[in-house]
Amino acid sequence: MSNAPAEEIPAEEIDLAEANHIIDKYLTLPGNLMPVLQGIQDSYGYIPRPTIDLVAERLNVYPSQIYGVLTFYAQFHLKPRGRYIIRVCVGTACHVQGAERITETFFGRLGIGHAETSADLRYTFEKVACLGACGMAPLAMVNDDTYGKMTVQKVDEIIETYNQRPMTK
Amino acid sequence: MSDNAAVKILICQGTGGISAGAKQVEAEFTRLIAEKGIVAQVGKRCDVVKTGCRGLCANDVLVDIITPELGRVTYDFVVPADVEAILDQHIVANEVIEKKKAKEYYNTFVDQQMRVVMTGCGQIDPERLDAYIEEDGFKAIEKCVKEMKPAEVIDEVKKSGLRGRGGGGFPTGMKWSFCAASPGNHKYLICNADEGDPGAFMDRSILEGDPYCVIEGMMIAAYAIGCDAGYVYVRAEYPLAIDRLQKALDTCYEKGYLGKNIQGWGFDFDMRIKKGAGAFVCGEETALMASIEGERGMPRPRPPFPAVKGLWGFPTNINNVETFANVRHIINKGFEWYASLGTDTTKGTKIFAVTGKVKHTGLVEVPAGMSVRDVIYKVCGGIANNRKFKAVQAGGPSGGCIPAEVLDTPVDYDSLIKAGAMMGSGGLVVMDETTCMVDVARFFLTFTKMESCGKCVPCRIGLKAMLDILEKITEGRGEMADIDTLLEMGATIKKASLCGLGQTAPNPILSTVKYFRNEYEAHIIDKRCPSNSCKELLLWQVIPEKCVKCGACLRACPSNAIKWEKGQVAELVKENCTKCKSCYDACRFMAIE
Numbered sequence: 060m061s062n063a064p065a066e067e068i069p070a071e072e073i074d075l076a077e078a079n080h081i082i083d084k085y086l087t088l089p090g091n092l093m094p095v096l097q098g099i100q101d102s103y104g105y106i107p108r109p110t111i112d113l114v115a116e117r118l119n120v121y122p123s124q125i126y127g128v129l130t131f132y133a134q135f136h137l138k139p140r141g142r143y144i145i146r147v148c149v150g151t152a153c154h155v156q157g158a159e160r161i162t163e164t165f166f167g168r169l170g171i172g173h174a175e176t177s178a179d180l181r182y183t184f185e186k187v188a189c190l191g192a193c194g195m196a197p198l199a200m201v202n203d204d205t206y207g208k209m210t211v212q213k214v215d216e217i218i219e220t221y222n223q224r225p226m227t228k
Numbered sequence: 229m230s231d232n233a234a235v236k237i238l239i240c241q242g243t244g245g246i247s248a249g250a251k252q253v254e255a256e257f258t259r260l261i262a263e264k265g266i267v268a269q270v271g272k273r274c275d276v277v278k279t280g281c282r283g284l285c286a287n288d289v290l291v292d293i294i295t296p297e298l299g300r301v302t303y304d305f306v307v308p309a310d311v312e313a314i315l316d317q318h319i320v321a322n323e324v325i326e327k328k329k330a331k332e333y334y335n336t337f338v339d340q341q342m343r344v345v346m347t348g349c350g351q352i353d354p355e356r357l358d359a360y361i362e363e364d365g366f367k368a369i370e371k372c373v374k375e376m377k378p379a380e381v382i383d384e385v386k387k388s389g390l391r392g393r394g395g396g397g398f399p400t401g402m403k404w405s406f407c408a409a410s411p412g413n414h415k416y417l418i419c420n421a422d423e424g425d426p427g428a429f430m431d432r433s434i435l436e437g438d439p440y441c442v443i444e445g446m447m448i449a450a451y452a453i454g455c456d457a458g459y460v461y462v463r464a465e466y467p468l469a470i471d472r473l474q475k476a477l478d479t480c481y482e483k484g485y486l487g488k489n490i491q492g493w494g495f496d497f498d499m500r501i502k503k504g505a506g507a508f509v510c511g512e513e514t515a516l517m518a519s520i521e522g523e524r525g526m527p528r529p530r531p532p533f534p535a536v537k538g539l540w541g542f543p544t545n546i547n548n549v550e551t552f553a554n555v556r557h558i559i560n561k562g563f564e565w566y567a568s569l570g571t572d573t574t575k576g577t578k579i580f581a582v583t584g585k586v587k588h589t590g591l592v593e594v595p596a597g598m599s600v601r602d603v604i605y606k607v608c609g610g611i612a613n614n615r616k617f618k619a620v621q622a623g624g625p626s627g628g629c630i631p632a633e634v635l636d637t638p639v640d641y642d643s644l645i646k647a648g649a650m651m652g653s654g655g656l657v658v659m660d661e662t663t664c665m666v667d668v669a670r671f672f673l674t675f676t677k678m679e680s681c682g683k684c685v686p687c688r689i690g691l692k693a694m695l696d697i698l699e700k701i702t703e704g705r706g707e708m709a710d711i712d713t714l715l716e717m718g719a720t721i722k723k724a725s726l727c728g729l730g731q732t733a734p735n736p737i738l739s740t741v742k743y744f745r746n747e748y749e750a751h752i753i754d755k756r757c758p759s760n761s762c763k764e765l766l767l768w769q770v771i772p773e774k775c776v777k778c779g780a781c782l783r784a785c786p787s788n789a790i791k792w793e794k795g796q797v798a799e800l801v802k803e804n805c806t807k808c809k810s811c812y813d814a815c816r817f818m819a820i821e
């Protein structure tokens with residue numbers, strides 16, 4: 060990580076009240092860095108830059124240490140994410156049942172690759188290793204909904220469905 | 229199930245069940261029972277019970293109906309529209325609906341197993357403490373605290389022969405005794421529920437289906453070792469497991485089964501959940517502890533061993549979910565009983581997640597020592613779509629492939645290692661003649677390369693270099709010398725890596741080269757993939773002699789790239805084809821190459 064801003068977002072306008080509230084909750088817990096970051100991610104949908112400085116200050120750790128943790132674990136995100144998170148399992152069971160064509164079809168249809176978000180912030184696409192329902196391989200998830208025994212045709216149906224859904228929660 | 233006079237409706241609500249629509253089925257039962265006045269009609273209580281996973285997730289939603297008249301009957305693939313008929317015919321009129329009943333395979337699937345650890349899963353409501361207590365819950369910890377000294381508990385577990393289910397197979401009683409022997413009053417107990425091995429989901433099912441049995445197992449270990457605090461490290465991909473376990477912990481605190489002076493027995497134990505954040509290497513015990521401490525999850529050298537200096541520098545004992553879930557049964561039924569199950573070196577039962585190209589995918593619990601062949605053919609019904617068996621991958625990214633020649637290998641720790649694989653966490657991924665073994669090796673290496681924490685050079689760079697070679701081979705650009713390079717590099721990486729990830733990452737390659745060298749050679753010399761799986765080497769055509777004109781490929785193709793009419797040999801139109809291979813997988817006659 061260099062010191063240059065990671066992207067061209069001019070000083071993000073973020074309400075830090077929620078982040079402060081999360082930090083309060085874990086302030087005295089040993090090993091609190093991860094739960095705090097997980098809380099922030101759950102609440103904001105990603106880790107906004109200003110919250111990193113806040114966490115550094117209030118937990119008395121270096122920002123570099125926080126970046127170290129954030130970049131190590133696959134589930135932290137430094138950029139805003141889509142309204143609908145599409146996850147396609149590429150674990151062993153799904154791989155042998157043809158997960159590759161599912162990921163490639165999503166790539167082709169949405170024009171975004173692994174860990175990318177569409178420009179309109181509707182979709183984020185992710186490949187994940189095993190969602191733990193291998194009996195229904197190949198598997199895809201959109202937010203909390205699971206779709207088993209996926210086919211290329213079902214990819215189109217899913218995209219069709221979620222294109223109709225609202226962008227607000 | 230003590231109440232014989234009531235009707236029970238058990239609905240599977242594991243991750244599999246829910247994604248198949250179990251919640252809607254449950255709602256429909258509840259709604260119609262009230263609306264139709266079923267209770268008055270049959271004159272008995274009707275309990276709708278949500279249970280954990282029964283193991284046969286591919287056939288969800290599974291519903292068991294238990295009535296005094298008909299006993300237990302299982303229906304599979306239940307949808308809300310079936311509910312009314314089940315209520316009217318089965319529950320009111322006492323007539324089994326033969327058409328909807330799970331077929332014979334279901335009984336075979338269940339009868340061939342031996343459920344010890346998974347007795348509660350699929351039978352009891354995982355969110356109700358009472359349900360667990362009815363099944364002798366917390367009897368084992370009570371017996372330990374009241375009747376046994378900690379050393380006696382350890383001795384009992386030692387004599388049972390229980391070995392860790394997390395992969396290494398280390399004797400559990402011995403592990404406990406190391407940590408117990410470490411000086412200090414403050415010790416940690418950790419349950420490893422990171423379950424990173426893709427294709428394995430037994431730990432998830434136990435936590436979702438019977439969370440209290442894991443808590444009780446941990447309480448027993450805590451008492452035996454002298455730990456006062458415990459963590460369960462659960463991977464974040466398992467939201468339902470985290471949710472159910474958190475509910476169970478809250479209830480235990482509320483009812484005095486956790487905390488200070490538990491049940492007035494003079495024994496204290498505190499527990500909390502630590503949620504992972506998506507890093508496979510955190511399943512390794514030293515990395516896991518670093519992660520709990522809030523750091524990057526990087527392994528550290530041992531010694532010092534966790535039993536001496538673990539979490540925050542205190543003595544720490546780590547076991548796997550399934551290991552803890554075994555413990556209460558050993559205490560309740562005695563070590564002799566437990567030791568009578570299994571083989572000389574592996575006692576008890578083992579849960580396998582059987583997935584891939586097998587007829588009935590799911591979780592099966594069998595006595596250790598059953599042959600791999602029996603697990604696949606007897607319990608899981610053999611290979612799907614009439615295809616030929618090629619290999620079964622055991623032990624995940626650390627393991628190896630077992631070919632047909634050694635299918636009679638018993639599933640115990642030592643025999644599997646001898647066959648070139650390993651037990652690992654118990655994932656068995658079945659592969660048929662359409663699976664390319666070079667591609668499988670490439671797949672695993674992609675995984676381990678990505679998950680390498682980067683601390684040691686052989687693992688970080690070596691795996692990348694090996695992956696490059698494998699990619700070259702699958703794309704038809706390989707040379708014969710590449711095979712030797714792979715073997716040589718594999719041996720070096722195994723020797724020179726710090727943690728289990730690097731030390732085992734070359735295994736999938738070494739074992740596929742050992743058993744399927746011919747496939748590597750076909751890719752390199754003939755520039756052909758014998759399983760017709762590697763895209764770059766496919767011909768993309770229908771072989772007219774093999775085509776039986778069934779039309780399945782046409783239905784599978786999403787791109788209008790198949791021409792077929794009744795009674796005609798199919799034809800693949802290359803211009804439209806996106807090379808998705810749906811047709812290839814759909815053709816049961818291997819007519820597309």
Ligand SMILES: Cc1cc2nc3c(=O)[nH]c(=O)nc-3n(C[C@H](O)[C@H](O)[C@H](O)COP(=O)(O)O)c2cc1C
Pocket residue numbers: 391392393394395396397398400403420421422423424425508509510511512513514546547548549551653727728729
């Ligand atoms: C890279 C790596 C990943 C591992 N992942 C897991 C895991 O997901 N679950 C697990 O129980 N053990 C895992 N282990 C094994 C643990 O380090 C540890 O041996 C185990 O949890 C001990 O429990 P047991 O004695 O009950 O088997 C992993 C080991 C390595 C090297």
Ligand code: SF4
Pocket residue numbers: 509526527679680681682683684685687688725726727728729730731
């Ligand atoms: S072997 Fe690989 S995963 Fe393990 S410590 Fe070394 S670099 Fe990290």
Ligand code: SF4
Pocket residue numbers: 770774775776777778779780781782792797798814815816817818819820
């Ligand atoms: S699925 Fe196979 S056998 Fe059937 S028409 Fe297509 S190519 Fe021929």
Ligand code: SF4
Pocket residue numbers: 784785786787788789790800801804805806807808809810811812
């Ligand atoms: S590979 Fe896919 S697009 Fe091409 S013919 Fe087969 S099913 Fe159709």
Ligand code: FES
Pocket residue numbers: 148149150151152153154188189190191192193194196197198426427428
């Ligand atoms: S491998 Fe895809 S859900 Fe497990």
